[in-house]
Amino acid sequence: MIKIIVLIVALSVNSSQANPNTVIHMGMHLDNQQNLIQPDKYLLSQAIKSYRAGGHQTALSYFKKSSALGNAMAQRYVGLMHVNGLGTNKNYVTGYAWLKLAAHDNTPKNKQLRDQVYNLLTSIQKKQAQKVYEEINNNYGEIAALTRRDRWVRKQKMKMTGSRTGSLAFAPISFDTPHGNGIYNQMKSYVDDYDFGYVSSGEIVPKEDESKAKDK
16 A cells, blocks of 8 residues: 655755745745745645644645646645545545656656556556546646646736736836846746646655665
8 A cells, every 4th residue: 555655845946035025925935045935835845734734635635736736746645645545535546647647747756656556447447547637637737737837927926016917127126136036037937947747846655665765
């Protein structure tokens, strides 16, 4: 049985700094170096906190919100929670569909988990899983995630400028850093640097492999 174990969550973002008071007022979040925490990673951290506290349903909700912004780690968690019946009914079909979406990042771990669950499905379930995957991919896949990320950036730009176009011509001076418009550059990279689903923000290991990892 596959069990979720959180080992590391790295909330690293781009290096430009932003005015903390202004950013927090806009509903965004900063790390200890006062760099912008990208929304999917913030939601992922909230999900993991809830999971560790035993709030599986709340965790699943946060994981889905992070997944909607293209976080492959969160997509993996959603799949594994369905496989294990954590915060939802146990469902290998839905779990596989989410793991297949997470495997878009082509990392060995996501492909391994996808194939592992696939082998647990009956021939009928495999057909069902393909239909469920197509629906999930339409709602949470790369294009949908990129659209949401772009929409988030536009929304923040409107808060900064009061303009529908998001022009920085009238942006407050507090958004500027020695490196330029630091907060805007970080926001812009949220779309420009999106690698279609892959977000490197940690690692999980199946529980059955934990002892092997310790022995090494």
